[in-house]
Amino acid sequence: MRKVHQSEFRFRNTDTIGAASAEDDTELLKTCFVETGDYEALKNQNDIRQIVLGRTGSGKSALFERLKQEEEEHIISIAPDELALTYVSNSSMIEYLSDLGVNLDPFYKLLWRHVLTVEVLRKHFEPHANTAKGRFWEVIIEKFQSQTRNDKDAKQAVQYLQEWGEKFWLETEYRVKEITSTLEKKITDALGGDLGPRFLKAKAASNVQSLLSEEEKAEVVNRGQRVVSETQVQDLKKVGDLLERVLSDPQKHYYVLIDRLDENWIEEKLRYRLIMALLDSLRKISQVRNVKVLVAIRRDLIERVFNLVREAGFQEEKYQSLYLPLRWPSRQIIELLDKRVDALVARQYQRSKSVTHQDLLPKQVDKVPIKDFITSRAPRPRDVISFFNKCIEVAEGRPQLNVDTLKRAEGEYSRQRLRALGDEWYANYTGLLDFTDILKNRPSSFSISQVERADIADLCLKSAIQHPEEHGVLREHARNVVEELVNVADFKRTLFMVFYRVGLIGLKLETFESASWVDETGQTVSLSEIDDTTHVVVHTTFHRALGIKSVKRKP
Numbered sequence: 387m388r389k390v391h392q393s394e395f396r397f398r399n400t401d402t403i404g405a406a407s408a409e410d411d412t413e414l415l416k417t418c419f420v421e422t423g424d425y426e427a428l429k430n431q432n433d434i435r436q437i438v439l440g441r442t443g444s445g446k447s448a449l450f451e452r453l454k455q456e457e458e459e460h461i462i463s464i465a466p467d468e469l470a471l472t473y474v475s476n477s478s479m480i481e482y483l484s485d486l487g488v489n490l491d492p493f494y495k496l497l498w499r500h501v502l503t504v505e506v507l508r509k510h511f512e513p514h515a516n517t518a519k520g521r522f523w524e525v526i527i528e529k530f531q532s533q534t535r536n537d538k539d540a541k542q543a544v545q546y547l548q549e550w551g552e553k554f555w556l557e558t559e560y561r562v563k564e565i566t567s568t569l570e571k572k573i574t575d576a577l578g579g580d581l582g583p584r585f586l587k588a589k590a591a592s593n594v595q596s597l598l599s600e601e602e603k604a605e606v607v608n609r610g611q612r613v614v615s616e617t618q619v620q621d622l623k624k625v626g627d628l629l630e631r632v633l634s635d636p637q638k639h640y641y642v643l644i645d646r647l648d649e650n651w652i653e654e655k656l657r658y659r660l661i662m663a664l665l666d667s668l669r670k671i672s673q674v675r676n677v678k679v680l681v682a683i684r685r686d687l688i689e690r691v692f693n694l695v696r697e698a699g700f701q702e703e704k705y706q707s708l709y710l711p712l713r714w715p716s717r718q719i720i721e722l723l724d725k726r727v728d729a730l731v732a733r734q735y736q737r738s739k740s741v742t743h744q745d746l747l748p749k750q751v752d753k754v755p756i757k758d759f760i761t762s763r764a765p766r767p768r769d770v771i772s773f774f775n776k777c778i779e780v781a782e783g784r785p786q787l788n789v790d791t792l793k794r795a796e797g798e799y800s801r802q803r804l805r806a807l808g809d810e811w812y813a814n815y816t817g818l819l820d821f822t823d824i825l826k827n828r829p830s831s832f833s834i835s836q837v838e839r840a841d842i843a844d845l846c847l848k849s850a851i852q853h854p855e856e857h858g859v860l861r862e863h864a865r866n867v868v869e870e871l872v873n874v875a876d877f878k879r880t881l882f883m884v885f886y887r888v889g890l891i892g893l894k895l896e897t898f899e900s901a902s903w904v905d906e907t908g909q910t911v912s913l914s915e916i917d918d919t920t921h922v923v924v925h926t927t928f929h930r931a932l933g934i935k936s937v938k939r940k941p
Contacts, residue, residue, distance in 0.1 A: 397781045403726035408447035418725035438682045440712035443768025446682035462642045467651035470559035479570045488610045494663035576609045629674045639676040716761040762926040800930035816858030827933045835918035894921035
């Protein structure tokens, strides 16, 4: 390998090749960005792909940050936790209507369409923001009317704008509350003087189900559904027309970025419904010229949304044309590493040639080429940044990293990644890390038949004793095994399916096939395909943390 001048460059404990979070990595993101083709698709207003699919650390937020850097004047960022949607969650009217069976999806779609429309219009009319307060509203109305004269449908859009008045331009939090309050009032009015007082009394007592007769509940559902469906659909059309009539100038195009949907910005059940409503709204908004709404989301979250809130006749295929799944070939992971290594070395001294990982690392580790060693353990951008940063910590004061240094760093990194995996999947699989004990000290590849039933039973018993009240698929299934409601063999299959879904293992369904790994295109394995003959391949990233023994190949 080429040598970096030892008198000039040495690793320092303050050195890094970047931050794990894209929001904290803006400078290096600007100078070390790796073009995979995803960014151009994202930026292209005519490309209908709007749902950016990727695991944690695959570069979703980095793409958004890059877009912000290049298109600053055209960017609108929406953080779900700033939309005051807890007001919707805390509405007893919404809760009781939902419990009675009223389909509130049209209302949730209206919320999103209204929020998206107003944010775009606020950005579009930003140059008039400094107009005198009384005159500002007149300027907006004049502009709309000049573009909508002699157009009946467009006049309805102006009417919607006028109904809101200057409140239309207040903060999103206010508008969400206002729309929700308006719906509550319309439903109360629709229930009328006969049923309305009884419903309000039952609602105040938090006892709608028992204080109303079956006939009264049916009538509440009937009238409530009519208000939600008819009124909201009319308003949705008006909201859509607002954008259609204004965004005619291709020089004034906009990107609306929505990220952090996997965070706890609202109670879980409602969060899934709101995400579903957002995804449905994307298909309509995508038809509006010169505005592109982009949503970053993990595949496991979108699958959970579809599984929990899908209606009869639901077809995921309708959404797949909107997907932009993020994939990182090994060569691009190495390209990303090399750009960041070069930037790191450049901070300390001037050099005539670019510096790459080959200048700082051994050619191979345990006869594995260094590129393969790195990418097998760090297959995503955040992984390779974290891994190399860990190497820098261990190599303080040295100009290069030797094999022993790499192995020390690998051990710490592997344990860090396993903890991160548990955090990433906590909402889906509470206690995941406890169940990975079943993998410890095993070969890197083994058949499921080699996992003893007694070991699985002991694992379930330990979980049930130590976490008797904790919820989640694995915890609850483990308790069911202890109570003999689920047999050990079925739980074992479920456990290895979960390990596969989170990327901890790959599965070989046939001896003549290569291992199958979950990916962002939706490749999966069904539970019915897993049996005792299925072979497990533990991902190299987690070998050190789990004490996995490498299988020596026969010569």
